[in-house]
Amino acid sequence: MTLNQTYRGLRVLDLSENIAGPLACMVLADLGADVVKIERPATGDATRSLPPRWGPESTVFLTVNRNKRSVALDISTPQGRDAALRVAAGVDVVVSSFRPGVAERLGLGFEDFRLVSPKVVYCAVSAFGERPHGHDRPGYDALIQAFTGIMEMTGDPDGSPSRAAPSIVDISTGLWAVTAIQAALARRPHVSEAQRLEATLVDSAFFLMCHQVIGFLGTGEFPGRLGSAAPSTAPYAAFRTADGHIMIAAATDRLFEKLCLALDLPKVLTDPRFRTVADRVRARDALTAALEARLTSRPSEYWLKVIAAAGVPVGPVNDLAAALDHPVTQERELLRDAERPDGASRIPGLKLLRLPIDPYGSCDMQEPPALGEHTLEVLTEAGLTTDEIRALLPATPLQAEV
Numbered sequence: 001m002t003l004n005q006t007y008r009g010l011r012v013l014d015l016s017e018n019i020a021g022p023l024a025c026m027v028l029a030d031l032g033a034d035v036v037k038i039e040r041p042a043t044g045d046a047t048r049s050l051p052p053r054w055g056p057e058s059t060v061f062l063t064v065n066r067n068k069r070s071v072a073l074d075i076s077t078p079q080g081r082d083a084a085l086r087v088a089a090g091v092d093v094v095v096s097s098f099r100p101g102v103a104e105r106l107g108l109g110f111e112d113f114r115l116v117s118p119k120v121v122y123c124a125v126s127a128f129g130e131r132p133h134g135h136d137r138p139g140y141d142a143l144i145q146a147f148t149g150i151m152e153m154t155g156d157p158d159g160s161p162s163r164a165a166p167s168i169v170d171i172s173t174g175l176w177a178v179t180a181i182q183a184a185l186a187r188r189p190h191v192s193e194a195q196r197l198e199a200t201l202v203d204s205a206f207f208l209m210c211h212q213v214i215g216f217l218g219t220g221e222f223p224g225r226l227g228s229a230a231p232s233t234a235p236y237a238a239f240r241t242a243d244g245h246i247m248i249a250a251a252t253d254r255l256f257e258k259l260c261l262a263l264d265l266p267k268v269l270t271d272p273r274f275r276t277v278a279d280r281v282r283a284r285d286a287l288t289a290a291l292e293a294r295l296t297s298r299p300s301e302y303w304l305k306v307i308a309a310a311g312v313p314v315g316p317v318n319d320l321a322a323a324l325d326h327p328v329t330q331e332r333e334l335l336r337d338a339e340r341p342d343g344a345s346r347i348p349g350l351k352l353l354r355l356p357i358d359p360y361g362s363c364d365m366q367e368p369p370a371l372g373e374h375t376l377e378v379l380t381e382a383g384l385t386t387d388e389i390r391a392l393l394p395a396t397p398l399q400a401e402v
Contacts, residue, residue, distance in 0.1 A: 002362040003030075003357070003358050003362045003363055004030065004031060004032050004358075004362050004363040004364055005032050006031040006032055007028055007031045007032040007033040008033075009032075009034075010028065010032070010033040010034070010092050010093065010185075011034050011036075011090070011091045011092050011093070012025055012029070012033045012034065012035040012036070012091065012092065012093040012094075012095070013036055013038065013084075013087065013091050013093070013094045014035055014036065014037040014095055015038055015094060015095065015098070015103075015108065016095050016097035016125055017039075017045040017046045017097055018045070018046055018047055018097065018140075018170065019047070019063075019064055019167055019170035019171065020097065020125050020170045020173040020177065020199065020201065021095045021096065021123075021125040021174065021177065022037070022045065022047075022064040022065055022174070023064040023170070023171060023174030023178075024095055024123070024174045024175075024177035024178045024181065025037070025068065025095050026065060026066060026067065026068065027175075027178045027355065028093065028178065028181070029067035029068055030066070030358070030363040030364065031363065032363075033092075033093075034069070035067065035068040036068070036069050036071055036087060036378050037065065037068045037069065037071065037369070038075060038084055038087070039070055039072055039073070039371055039372070040074065041072040041073065041371075041372065044070070044072070044371040044372075045065070047061040047064075048371065054347055054350060055346070055347045055350075056346065056370075057347060057368065057370075061368060062347070062350065062352065062368050063352070063353070064174070065368040065369070066338065066352055066365060066367065066368045067363075067364055067366045068368065068369055069369060069373070069374035069377070069378055070370065070371055070372055070373050070374055070375070071087065071372065071374060071375045071378045071379065072371055072375050072393075073375070073392065074392075075106060076106065078107075079391065079392055080392060081106060081107045081108060083382070083384060083388075083392055084108060085108070085112065085113070085115075085116050086116075086382045086383060086384065087378060087379070088116050088117060088120075089117065089382065090116070091116075091117050091120060092117070092119075092120065092121060092185070093120070093121045093122075093123070093181055093185075094120055094121070094122045094123070095123045095125065095177065096108070096122075096123070096124055096125065097124075097125040097126065098124075098126075099127075099136075099138070100124075100126055100129070100130040100134075100135045100136075101130075101135070103124070110124075110194070110196045113194070114193075117194070118193070118194060119191075119192075119194055120194045120195075121181055121184040121188070121194070121195050122195070122196050122197065123177050123181055123184075123197040123198070123199060124196070124199070125173065125174075125177055125199045125200075126139075126198070126200055126201070127139020127140070127143070127200065127201045127202065128200060128201070129198060129200045129202065129203075130198070134200075134202065139201055139202070140170075141167045141169045141170045141201070142163050144201045144202055144205045145163050145164060145168075145169060145205065146161070146163075147202065148202065148205040148206055149209065149212075149222075150163075150164060150168075150169075150205060150208070150209065151163055152222075152224075152225070153212065153222070153223055153224060153225055153226075154225065155225045156225060156227045157224065157225050157226065157227065159225065168208060169201050169204055169205045169208070170201065172204040172205075172207070172208055173199050173200065173201050173203075173204040174199075176203070176204055176207075177197075177199035180197045180199055181197065184197055212231075215231075228247070230251075231281070232277075232281070233251040233252075233280070234277070234280040234281050234287055235248050235250050235280065235287060235288070235291060236248070236249050236250065236251050237288070238317050239291055239295050240292050240295060240296055241295050241296060241298065241299055241300040241303055242295075242296050242297060242298055242299045242300075243299040243300055244317065245300070245317040246295070246303055246304055246316060246317060247315045247316070247317055248291075248312065248313070249312075249313040250312050250313070251277075251313075252277070253276065253277060255311075255312050255313070256269075256274070256277075256280065257269060258310045258312050259307065259312045261310065262306055262307050262309070262310035262312060263291070263294050263306075263307075265290065265291070268290045268291070271290075273286060273287075274287055300317075304316060333354070333359075333361060334353055334354060335351045335352070335353060335354075336351065336353075336354055336361055336365050337350070337351055337365070338351065338352050338365050338366070338367040338368075339364070339366055339367060340367050341366070346370060352365055375389075375393070376389065379392070
């Protein structure tokens with residue numbers, strides 16, 4: 001069995017938007033599940049409107065919605081809600097990202113889905129969870145980074161708090177949601193009832209900082225902003241050269257000795273301020289100044305060769321273009337051409353990142369759907385009549401097809 005056959009036959013209803021929930025559903029889709037995504041008829045998933053764009057579609061939406069079928073349905077109406085529940089009849093997994101309480105008010109909560117699918121795995125993705133203090137708090141990736149302390153420890157020591165550029169909280173929450181769903185599916189043969197799961201951005205953010213959290217609880221000390229440096233060792237940071245920066249990770253005493261010899265800095269090696277790792281952490285600023293006084297005499301490429309030859313971990317500080325163009329990246333074959341069953345792409349040239357667990361590219365890479373592209377197909381499969389489907393659709397060319 002190949003990776004993309006793992007969940008062949010599994011039916012998933014995606015009621016989520018933005019990044020975390022859609023990412024979880026996309027992973028299941030890549031692994032072979034039939035994922036139906038229900039979106040608002042006029043605007044669709046909130047990320048569809050975000051720049052930048054690749055042709056007609058937002059790149060954020062494209063990133064986490066491949067291999068899905070899109071149904072445009074107004075679930076705020078009784079008719080739309082009933083249609084969604086009919087689509088969900090016998091479904092295996094439901095993923096939602098409504099703010100706590102909204103799904104229940106719409107009639108699309110856990111209890112509603114278990115009536116149409118008694119052993120459903122229902123995963124609610126939210127920012128702060130459903131308990132009293134977090135229930136009404138809005139949350140996006142950046143707000144969670146600010147709330148949990150990630151921003152306060154990110155950035156330069158004399159600068160302002162900084163957001164980590166990648167959507168680390170959204171993406172990690174999506175991966176935790178997948179893990180929870182897979183665990184629930186593994187339990188399914190042994191339980192006779194539906195399972196309700198929760199994946200929250202705030203939990204994911206704190207777990208991203210697991211060793212900082214335990215370090216703070218054990219010492220009472222907060223690491224603070226260190227730029228590219230690490231709180232537990234030095235030199236372990238990006239250092240200036242004559243034409244840019246390089247990242248040096250000389251985390252141990254032995255590696256520090258090798259680095260000093262490679263840089264021809266015997267006085268730095270024997271300086272009592274830098275004798276041990278703990279000493280070097282305490283004298284981080286002085287150590288940085290001593291190393292950069294030497295490193296700024298030559299360009300990055302020179303030092304990358306010299307330091308690597310000495311057996312010290314070192315690497316370039318690339319921009320995204322350089323990183324994608326690097327031979328290591330190329331040999332990993334991370335990017336693949338998106339496909340369509342009919343071969344007629346609506347987004348010419350679209351490339352997408354394969355899953356990190358799929359190094360040989362066995363998973364399908366179907367182009368993310370246009371808004372409502374599969375509405376007729378899915379509603380017909382759910383048993384709705386032509387008249388029922390026509391009543392659900394706005395007066396658009398789509399209705400004329402019914």
